[in-house]
Amino acid sequence: MSWADAFRLAARSVLRRPGRAALTVVAVALAAALFTAMLTMAATAQGRVLNQLAKGGPLAGIQVAAAAPDPSQAGVDNPTRGAAKPIDQAAVDRIARIPGVDVVLPIVTAESLVAWPGHTATGGNVVGPNNSGSVVFDQLVGVNLSRLSDFPVTLSAGRFPSPGSVTQVDVTPVLLARYGITGTRTRSVVGSQIILGAPRGFRSADGTPVFRSRWTKATIVGVVTQQAGSGGVLASLSLVRADQRWTAAGDLSVDPDAAGSPYAGLFVIARGLDAVPSVRAAIEAVGYSTSAPENLIATVERYVHVVEIVLTGIGVIALAIASLGITNALLAAVRERRREIGILKAVGARDRDVLRSFLIEAGVMGALGGVIGTVLGLALARLVAAIVDGYLTSQGLAGVHVSTPYQLAVATVVGATVLAVAAGALPARRAARLPAREAVEL
Amino acid sequence: MVGTALAHRYEGPSGAVPVLVGATFAVPRDGYAALVGPSGAGKTTLLSLIGGLERVQTGTLEVGGRDVASLVGDELAAYRRTTVGFIFQNFGLLEALTASENVELAAVLAGERSAVRRRRAAELLDAVGMTPRAAHRPGALSGGERQRVAIARALVNSPRLILADEPTGNLDADTSEEVMQLLESLRRDRGCTLMVVTHDRALAARAAQRLVLDRGRITSAPTPGTGATGERAAGP
Numbered sequence: 001m002s003w004a005d006a007f008r009l010a011a012r013s014v015l016r017r018p019g020r021a022a023l024t025v026v027a028v029a030l031a032a033a034l035f036t037a038m039l040t041m042a043a044t045a046q047g048r049v050l051n052q053l054a055k056g057g058p059l060a061g062i063q064v065a066a067a068a069p070d071p072s073q074a075g076v077d078n079p080t081r082g083a084a085k086p087i088d089q090a091a092v093d094r095i096a097r098i099p100g101v102d103v104v105l106p107i108v109t110a111e112s113l114v115a116w117p118g119h120t121a122t123g124g125n126v127v128g129p130n131n132s133g134s135v136v137f138d139q140l141v142g143v144n145l146s147r148l149s150d151f152p153v154t155l156s157a158g159r160f161p162s163p164g165s166v167t168q169v170d171v172t173p174v175l176l177a178r179y180g181i182t183g184t185r186t187r188s189v190v191g192s193q194i195i196l197g198a199p200r201g202f203r204s205a206d207g208t209p210v211f212r213s214r215w216t217k218a219t220i221v222g223v224v225t226q227q228a229g230s231g232g233v234l235a236s237l238s239l240v241r242a243d244q245r246w247t248a249a250g251d252l253s254v255d256p257d258a259a260g261s262p263y264a265g266l267f268v269i270a271r272g273l274d275a276v277p278s279v280r281a282a283i284e285a286v287g288y289s290t291s292a293p294e295n296l297i298a299t300v301e302r303y304v305h306v307v308e309i310v311l312t313g314i315g316v317i318a319l320a321i322a323s324l325g326i327t328n329a330l331l332a333a334v335r336e337r338r339r340e341i342g343i344l345k346a347v348g349a350r351d352r353d354v355l356r357s358f359l360i361e362a363g364v365m366g367a368l369g370g371v372i373g374t375v376l377g378l379a380l381a382r383l384v385a386a387i388v389d390g391y392l393t394s395q396g397l398a399g400v401h402v403s404t405p406y407q408l409a410v411a412t413v414v415g416a417t418v419l420a421v422a423a424g425a426l427p428a429r430r431a432a433r434l435p436a437r438e439a440v441e442l
Numbered sequence: 443m444v445g446t447a448l449a450h451r452y453e454g455p456s457g458a459v460p461v462l463v464g465a466t467f468a469v470p471r472d473g474y475a476a477l478v479g480p481s482g483a484g485k486t487t488l489l490s491l492i493g494g495l496e497r498v499q500t501g502t503l504e505v506g507g508r509d510v511a512s513l514v515g516d517e518l519a520a521y522r523r524t525t526v527g528f529i530f531q532n533f534g535l536l537e538a539l540t541a542s543e544n545v546e547l548a549a550v551l552a553g554e555r556s557a558v559r560r561r562r563a564a565e566l567l568d569a570v571g572m573t574p575r576a577a578h579r580p581g582a583l584s585g586g587e588r589q590r591v592a593i594a595r596a597l598v599n600s601p602r603l604i605l606a607d608e609p610t611g612n613l614d615a616d617t618s619e620e621v622m623q624l625l626e627s628l629r630r631d632r633g634c635t636l637m638v639v640t641h642d643r644a645l646a647a648r649a650a651q652r653l654v655l656d657r658g659r660i661t662s663a664p665t666p667g668t669g670a671t672g673e674r675a676a677g678p
Binding site: 009012343 | 496515519528537552
């Protein structure tokens, strides 16, 4: 008998007792759902925690500061920095050539005044252009917006500015807090217009130091928590560099900080977590202080791995119990179908034909339960994630994202099928050994 | 088909129970034999030995020159599949399959291609007058219809030997007559050997050869009279 014929025969036998088959499949499905949901939630939680540790950037991300390293802080995740040290293009090129470095992303900052028409800032004692509300001093942080996913930046409302745009910005909750906007209210600022002023120092005719700003309007398109640089406004590189150039063209005797480092910092992505320590050491050898949550991530990963092992164990036990249900159902089927098995043998079925038919029955129930359970489990994980997401965003925090773990889904279905076939082995063997005489005995 | 000194016993709770004690018989190729005897005489056991449902314990049994006692495992299954066609008193149809699928079953087990076995099943169902009921499951068929399907199934692999265990035991007189006529006609057309176990004297009288089994022995194999089929025994 071919596999296809054995499959057809097994399917007919399963369908002949739909109630029992359904209950058996439901048991497997519930176990598979539990297994999938637990591991999906564990993976989501792991991703969320690690993302939190990496501040939304890649786990192998290293922040390079425009400062010399402190030799006593080697290997520390967040070391204290040494003296300020500008990062020039030559330093960027040297760092890019370090083995294990995947990419080097520049971060530029520019001093800026922020005026928000209709809003009053705490401590804002300067009036903006055209009486547009009080002005606060802050910094623009410029990054390559087309590679935002590589930076330690997390979006909590709206969207990121379009790459290359000089009229769209994101703001941080820290800046908004200066205007008294906190919690869920931060979402309401998306779409508002702010005015950014790039200051330039010069001396008046009588030699008095004076600052004059070049004002540009920008639309807030999102709210982010960002660790790329110390500033309340995230914008494109071109916008920030233009402001940087404008400020640097002023009288440096009035504003000495205007001729600072061309790069406020760098964000270096190593080729995997394993490469982070060596890359950090090499960058520090070039002469710059680095920080990366490598030790914390390694510790968290170990704990999360333990949790995964425990949850996997629970899921496997649940599946094993459900598989015993398959053993029970098939043993009952063998008892009921002694005559039928005898008839099969009387018309020429070999022991292995009968064995194959019962194993397929077990496998079909396991696979069906596995598929249904995996879909249920993923749905359950998404439901839980949606509830958690709702809570987090209501608190003004970044939400969680559940990705579909295809490998886990496939592993669950395959695992449920294999366990079911193993559980069906005993009844299948018993059925295969029944004599053909059963056909005439009962 | 030659059985010599066949002995068979079953292990019961109070020890071994002998069922056959030296049964000896012979049925010629293309013969038609009725196996008769009182209940418990060992008729079904003898039929099971001949049909390969049970292994021979003592004695020798040859079917078509083949030593059935030496067959084991897959060889015995192949013997049941290709040499023997079994017809049961209780029809022996699988409830989960349609009439057509039941007929195909033996060909499925023989590894026949789908198209071949479908064609063969259709031909046999047509031969037993069951084409209109081919898609019905056994539960929707009458006793006579079920036995017709069982006959078709027994013939699907063109066996040389047909064994029928009380084929009319669950049928009324008219249906019994129809079924027996069908069986005898198919045997004639296909030129195979037919052995029928029966309690029915009239039915036994139709056979060319009558084997009387009593307390585990074939006590007589009298010269058959002229049966309804008009055949005579070719002799053992």
